[in-house]
Amino acid sequence: MIDALALVFIAAGLAFDVLGCLGMVRLPDVYNRLQASTKCVTLGTCSILFGCFLMTGFSAGGFKLLLCIAFILLVSPVAAHAISRGAHRAGIPLWKGSVVDMYAKDREGEA
Amino acid sequence: MRTLRWFLGAVVLLGVILMVILDPLDSVFYPATHRHMELVGRAVSILIISALLLLYRIMRGPTPADRTVAIDIFGVLVVGLCALLGVASGRSWYIDIGIAWALQSFIGTLALAKFLEGRRLDD
Secondary structure (H helix, E strand, O other): OHHHHHHHHHHHHHHHHHHHHHHHHHHHOOHHHHHHHHHHHHHHHHHHHHHHHHHHHHHHHHHHHHHHHHHHHHHHHHHHHHHHHHHHHOOOOOOOOOOHHHHHHHHHOOO | HHHHHHHHHHHHHHHHHHHHHHHHHHOOOOOOOOOOOHHHHHHHHHHHHHHHHHHHHHHHHHOHHHHHHHHHHHHHHHHHHHHHHHHHHHHOOHHHHHHHHHHHHHHHHHHHHHHHHHOOOOO
């Protein structure tokens, strides 16, 4: 029963990972790619790790997996935010179909 | 140049297909500690295919920010790969590799983002 649940978690995580990487290839812009891939791959990897935790149970390896889930959930949004801020400040243009750019408006207000 | 690029892509795709069909990773997992071992081994090959999609973006990305995003996502993906390998082979030190990889990838991504912004490391 628990093994079947773990396999369901691992399969969902694999699907999220593959779709996130497909978005990384297919989308037109740095910001679109970051928005698609970061969230999908973070959730997918956390789901895979939780499935592996259900398989191993409460052993040393299982607690390492839980620690890894906490670390990834804490760290991955920070890295994505740093990349998007650096890209916008480096002057990388948005996709030509983008609707709004609030961060540029805010920076005009600062200057 | 274009033919070289297509040739490299065809070689990589052929290698992936051969690896999924012949499954040489089975010889790595010699202690059969878990009964879902083979299924988890196939899952590893799916993760390798998505990592190849990321490598395409690293090779082809028009701006440095694309490459930085791809490297960050690659680091998160490898953690899941290490966890799956650890479950499939029954050795828990694969997960230590995953934790160390996540730490190094985070620090490297922050440094690359800082360089993108035009600042130095001691800024």
